[in-house]
Amino acid sequence: MNTLKTACVAWDAEEIPEWVPPQIEAAGVKFEALQCQTASEALLFARNADIIWVMGGSNLITREIIPQLDSCGAIIRSGSGTDNIPVDLATEYGIIVANTPDATTVPVAEHTIGLLLSVVRRIPIHDRLVRQGEWNDSKSTPRFLLQGSTVGLIGFGRIARCVADRLAPFGVKLILVYDPFVDAEAIVKGNVKNVDLPQLLSESDFISIHTPLLEETHHLISEVEISQMKSTCVVINTSRGSVVDNKALANALREGRVWGAGLDVLESEPPDEDDLLLQLDNVVLTSHIGARHEGHLDGFWQLSVETIIDLSRGKWPVSYVNPGVKPRWKLTER
Missing domain, CATH: 3.40.50.720 (NAD(P)-binding Rossmann-like Domain)
Structure with a gap:
């Protein structure tokens, strides 16, 4: 698989940990990040990305922009639930929707x-x-x-x-x-x-x-x-x-x-x-705190980075929610 580009369009934290970009780039993956505010901004920023990363519950990846993501082979939603991602439409377009449930x-x-x-x-x-x-x-x-x-x-x-x-x-x-x-x-x-x-x-x-x-x-x-x-x-x-x-x-x-x-x-x-x-x-x-504890975001970041690296190596991610997808990339089983 050729060098991939990952675009992180939203993250539920004050900032991205310092170790995240170099660990991704050490695997030969180009990494860019922008805290997008709208779906149109996310589309403009990530349109040519191979992997789009949503770190949390942002609703930026809408049904309107999925058909325009010509290069995208995978969307990563850090966390467990993927109700903020139009999984059915992503599947139709051959886009894997990965998540990181082990963190929660x-x-x-x-x-x-x-x-x-x-x-x-x-x-x-x-x-x-x-x-x-x-x-x-x-x-x-x-x-x-x-x-x-x-x-x-x-x-x-x-x-x-x-x-x-x-x-x-x-x-x-x-x-x-x-x-x-x-x-x-x-x-x-x-x-x-x-x-x-x-x-x-x-x-x-x-x-x-x-x-x-x-x-x-x-x-x-x-x-x-x-x-x-x-x-x-x-x-x-x-x-x-x-x-x-x-x-x-x-x-x-x-x-x-x-x-x-x-x-x-x-x-x-x-x-x-x-x-x-x-x-x-x-x-x-309680106020939707079930997954939270001191340091809980560390697991989200680490498992998401590992998912990016797996995809860059042509491997299926550890967890994805659309097993019926016919991916745009040729991937091998783990």
């Missing part, structure tokens, strides 16, 4: 467990009570234990599998999985049971959502699905806000049709001031 797997899995415990043990409520001068061990008593429970995981990719591993020591009775794309080996290795969505909804004590936001997963959990849950169910979402119909969930929580929820992601971020979810004591909310 452990922190999001740990945050998922943290939200679950916070809701089940009612930790935020009791924290507020103590701070208000009320020391009362009989008010808002925790109702459930993870031990002996049935947990449902919607989606069984890297993060969900990491969650399942961390649930096992709590002594959960059964982990149900709904994922139409999961292979049998992953089910056996994960010691989980693959079921359809209605069974998972009706049998789970706790439900945790780990599916990407796609056209077919938008409002995957809506009023119909919520009506199939136990009234004692706890819902955790650390994937994308719009996978869940937030209004339907808020109404169910207010009316007691769902017992509690822990949400790191919302349909509107930040939420509107009058959002019902903000008014409910049986909801624990």
